[in-house]
Amino acid sequence: MKLVGLAGHDGARHVTVGVLSGDTVTPLAEVTDFYSDVPYWLDRARKAGPGGVPLAEAELAPPVPPSARVLCIGLNYRAHAAEGGFEPPAHPTVFGRWTASLSVTGVPVPVPAGEPGLDWEGEVAAVVGAPLADADEREAGAAVLGYAAFNDITARTAQKLTSQWTLGKNADRSGPLGPIVTADEAGGLEQGLRVITRVNGEVMQDGDTRDMIFTVPRLLSRISATLTLNPGDVIATGTPEGVGYVRTPPRLLTPGDVVEVEVERLGVIRTPVVRRTA
Numbered sequence: 001m002k003l004v005g006l007a008g009h010d011g012a013r014h015v016t017v018g019v020l021s022g023d024t025v026t027p028l029a030e031v032t033d034f035y036s037d038v039p040y041w042l043d044r045a046r047k048a049g050p051g052g053v054p055l056a057e058a059e060l061a062p063p064v065p066p067s068a069r070v071l072c073i074g075l076n077y078r079a080h081a082a083e084g085g086f087e088p089p090a091h092p093t094v095f096g097r098w099t100a101s102l103s104v105t106g107v108p109v110p111v112p113a114g115e116p117g118l119d120w121e122g123e124v125a126a127v128v129g130a131p132l133a134d135a136d137e138r139e140a141g142a143a144v145l146g147y148a149a150f151n152d153i154t155a156r157t158a159q160k161l162t163s164q165w166t167l168g169k170n171a172d173r174s175g176p177l178g179p180i181v182t183a184d185e186a187g188g189l190e191q192g193l194r195v196i197t198r199v200n201g202e203v204m205q206d207g208d209t210r211d212m213i214f215t216v217p218r219l220l221s222r223i224s225a226t227l228t229l230n231p232g233d234v235i236a237t238g239t240p241e242g243v244g245y246v247r248t249p250p251r252l253l254t255p256g257d258v259v260e261v262e263v264e265r266l267g268v269i270r271t272p273v274v275r276r277t278a
């Protein structure tokens with residue numbers, strides 16, 4: 001099952017979770033209601049008949065609640081850590097995004113002032129479907145609602161000003177998130193999903209989730225030991241090798257470029273890069 005967000009008449013302030021089937025989206029529940037009882041709404045979705053609105057006529061929005069925490073994992077692929085000159089971390093490197101930075105496929109991302117360009121980080125995001133507090137890995141793995149393609153687009157100049165990455169990871173509209181493919185359909189990342197990033201059609205990243213240092217159950221378990229994870233929270237699981245800033249010379253996204261992230265079984269998200277106008 002694929003879940004998307006449908007923007008209301010006032011845009012992202014009121015989002016409805018819908019089921020994407022082919023070229024049609026069937027509205028299911030207001031996003032806060034959906035995440036208040038995920039099993040109930042998934043059961044309703046499986047029993048629902050055909051119908052809905054054409055995807056081409058729908059205004060999509062990230063299918064997560066306003067209260068969601070977006071927790072990103074740095075250096076979680078062995079080859080990516082190596083290309084940056086880092087040793088594999090002993091513990092997950094966790095940093096935060098705000099939901100305000102999230103977007104969807106097709107939404108342009110502006111290059112912030114003072115940045116020569118933006119960098120790409122194709123990823124898989126895991127979406128939590130049940131509360132987790134000090135959970136073991138078995139419980140954590142069972143609590144995954146599903147997975148989505150994600151691009152952790154990064155403002156490197158801002159990121160590297162200090163050892164804290166928050167500023168560089170929250171540029172406007174810099175976190176495009178694809179439809180959530182439920183875990184029963186997507187399978188686990190340990191089985192291996194191919195992650196490909198293209199810039200103007202040229203392959204920049206071609207990785208596999210089997211190269212991840214920390215599995216999704218391990219990440220969720222570790223995070224939940226410190227803070228309670230709630231339904232709708234998002235874990236961006238890290239990027240494979242091939243980012244732009246480590247290249248010689250560095251290569252970044254500039255206005256006119258188009259970056260795509262394709263994840264096996266999860267789909268493609270496409271993001272045009274534009275100049276900042278305000």
